[in-house]
Amino acid sequence: MKLPLMKKKNLTRVIRKATFISIVILMIFVLVASNEITHNQLARTAQPLNGCLSTDSLPCRDTSKETISEPFLPNPELNEQQRFLSAIARKLPTIPQPGTYEYTLLRTYGAVFVNQDVGIKLPQKDIFANEQETKEFQATLIMGHVDGTNDCYLQKSAADALNKARIQQHIPLKSGYGSGDCTRTFNTNLIFWHKYANNQILAKVQQGRETKILGLVAPPGTSQHLWGLAIDLRISNQEQRKALNQNGWFQTVENDVPHWTYVGLSEENLPLFGFKKQAIRGINYWLTPL
Template sequence: MKKLLKKIKFFSIVILIIFTLVASNEITHHKIAITAQPLNGCLSTDSLPCTDISKKTTSEPFIPDAKLNNQERFLSAIARKLSTIPQPGTYEYTLLRMYGAVFVNQDVGIKLPQKDIFASEQETQDFQATLTMAHVDGTNDCYLQKSAADALNKARVQQQIPLKSGYGSGDCTRTFNTNLRFWHKYANDQVLAKVQQGKETKILGLVAPPGTSQHLWGLAIDLRIGSKEQRKALNQNGWFQTVENDIPHWTYVGLSEENLSLFGFKKQAIRGITYWITPL
């Protein structure tokens, strides 16, 4: 009888400890600010893929913890959008570094893909079919995700901001095949293999590999910009240059310029043009 009582007492203590730990974890689980510790896995090539480390609903505005460094703040923001963050040294991580600025977007009207590579025209079409699109005023057939188009239209009311080609759809949301055609205009399969192996990155500032362009997501546009006033109007409405050396390319980030640093972006001036680069 005494042995039975001891066993019951022992298991009661164990259950109490487990309950305490679960309760404690539940409180931590719902904190908005993400500490540096959960991000360690995202920064190590030895660890497993970094899964979504913030389960707070993405419909609520997110403010990164100012105590984190630039990279950690950026990762804490994009972890709310991507189901898995690629590991450093991988092809996917290289693409995230170059084109991942859009994943910090806080606009609830914006829809983002769950990965940064589309494998085919069909996969691209399936994603684009879920988007709410809107027309860019004064263009022939230029469409973007509605929030991006609305912001661009506001900027174009402030300043005359022409598309790179003048009016064409190729400057706006593109199909997978259009992305592929642009790639073959400037590169080939051998160059793609080098990019995938991490041996070539300069080409990424000229053209995006097949299935990886921000244009596929309806969140990028190519423009002809020549004045500070035009840039100011675009910046005031959430549009920034985020792809280093791609001069015509503008990305809808949806943040104010004052908040870009808070989300970890690095300001970089190259030949008189200000780019906001991801800290990866």
């Protein structure tokens, strides 16, 4: 008895899919034999192929490379420093060694590396060497405009969160208008540095002999402003601070009063990520535990 044309086509599809899956499974077991892939890894690889035979569409989509981003929470049994480092280790390829210049910068400006917002992009290191390196990183960012400003831009998630806070409260930029309060170029960072410091002070910072200057201005190539995740604001009351905190913005650089960092966490989760709350002259800073 001849099969109807439609059923015949469906049967052909099933055969093609079965052949495809057989080849894939064979390849998986070859990899198991040659590379000692674990049973769990094998299960994760083969599982997305389940159900392919029951679908009528071709080709069957392999979802083995598709991941669902789940918020990371540090192990609460770890100490503060370990919790913080476990979070930033997911973002930074290499954690600087204690006592190095990079570690000093991470301690001061590294709060952003715990950010769990999938919409932001973090640099692969905490120092940009020059303008070209900075531009190359910034060219990869998705930027958003800060409402009510002429030329203030941040990474979009940070800008969106700030705009929500500014709907709740009137929150002006430090300068009142300028891009210098928002995402900066390497050269702008350099200009700010030379306004307050010099190469001799930079050498002391690099040697670990000077750190107070870091609460006033960031050394060349190290500012959170280069990453589009910081802004300088003019804050005068607790309601403004509350609105910013509710939207993931916190003061994380000790003694830098106008400076706000987009951490992207709720205030109740900051201690879980190792942050230490420190009140200085009536301002609560959330500092890294390094």
